[in-house]
Amino acid sequence: MKNIAFFGGGNISQAVIEGLLISGFKKNNIFYIERNPINQRKLKKLKINNLKKNNTKIDLFIIAVKPKDAIDTYYNILNEYEDPRIISFVAGIKSSKYKKINKEIEFLRAMPNTSSKFGYGVTGIFNSSFSKVNLKKIICLLNRLGVVIEFEKESEIDTFTGIVGSGPAYFYQILKSFEKKLLKLCNQDQKLVKNIMATLIKGIGSSIENGGDLDNLIKTVASKKGTTEAGLKSFKSNKFNNILEEGLNAAIKRSREISNEF
Ligand SMILES: NC(=O)c1ccc[n+]([C@@H]2O[C@H](COP(=O)([O-])OP(=O)(O)OC[C@H]3O[C@@H](n4cnc5c(N)ncnc54)[C@H](OP(=O)(O)O)[C@@H]3O)[C@@H](O)[C@H]2O)c1
Structure with a gap:
């Protein structure tokens, strides 16, 4: 080719x-x-x-x-x-x-x-x-x-289209909440905040490559009664994963609908 x-x-x-x-x-x-x-x-x-x-x-x-x-x-x-x-x-x-x-x-x-x-x-x-x-x-x-x-x-x-093709956009959407908080913390220094977010994501990628199992990776960050646990508890009570899964399902459904439109 x-x-x-x-x-x-x-x-x-x-x-x-x-x-x-x-x-x-x-x-x-x-x-x-x-x-x-x-x-x-x-x-x-x-x-x-x-x-x-x-x-x-x-x-x-x-x-x-x-x-x-x-x-x-x-x-x-x-x-x-x-x-x-x-x-x-x-x-x-x-x-x-x-x-x-x-x-x-x-x-x-x-x-x-x-x-x-x-x-x-x-x-x-x-x-x-x-x-x-x-x-x-x-x-x-x-x-x-x-x-x-x-x-x-x-x-x-x-x-696959609904999950991975569209995938980057979902991560950007999640990162918008991080960006909002980080900009405040870093005196609106956009360059620094971009660097922090990119490094965070690269680190997560390397951890997954090396460590594998997501529950174990969560355990390596969260300690009893610590900050991560508080965040995770709030996610759980607000059904964060259900919301994400509903979003993925909506994208998959739309992808199938498009198939039938043409
Ligand atoms: N974006 C993604 O992340 C992504 C990922 C996977 C797959 N896809 C698929 O890839 C396709 C393109 O997506 P995209 O986001 O790259 O779209 P896009 O940014 O709109 O690019 C398509 C380009 O093709 C031009 N074009 C259309 N018909 C043409 C023709 N006959 N001759 C010359 N140029 C022509 C369009 O011109 P006009 O603007 O004048 O129409 C436009 O500039 C979509 O079908 C999408 O499903 C996209």
Whole structure:
């Protein structure tokens, strides 16, 4: 997979492109097609190539437009390029929709998240029709962005989307409460507060990597009648985990609904 073209160069494409670049993927081998001037400017800054029709052999197309634009984009690729291999990042739209239009081409769905930008992405994939050899190459490519999970059932991608695809936003939402308190504590020093939050999250990541079990990790922080225990008790009485789980369920439900809208 030497040359990759992103069809739609918004939030997720930019994150993935930056992740590929920091992993050592050559910028000369990354192309984009983008209509939005704001995103065009951002992509230019990354010094990757605007794909001019038919002048480059593209080994892999990535559809990264909103669901409403996905099928038109798919038709565009099929009409303009011979035997394209296609990955769709688009939430919701099932493989069968694309296959109905052309069942010959190699196609799979992938669901990355924006942490791919730093090599901390988690990407779920569902292979529809890639050959074993090419699937291996795709997994190798996506592994550059972080962790890859392959699903056997396509419906699992919807669950994954609600949990991990949207996941970073939930953590940002939780961190807003930390930020509010920390800004007050640190005389509104935003730089310091960002540094504290980033370090906190990195430390949590390392602890999980090294220690594993979440209940044990909680025990390492909370002591009897201490501050953490007081905080945890309040979370429990306010059903914090139920609220979080309801949020995850709402996202999973929406992800399934989108599947049925298109
Ligand atoms: N953002 C995430 O974290 C994330 C994670 C996983 C998957 N996804 C999926 O990835 C897809 C893209 O999400 P996003 O957040 O990156 O969206 P986005 O920021 O809106 O980017 C999509 C870009 O594609 C452009 N576009 C649409 N149709 C086009 C066409 N025919 N030719 C050229 N450019 C075209 C859009 O232009 P206009 O603005 O003019 O429409 C827009 O700039 C969605 O389907 C989403 O479900 C997103």
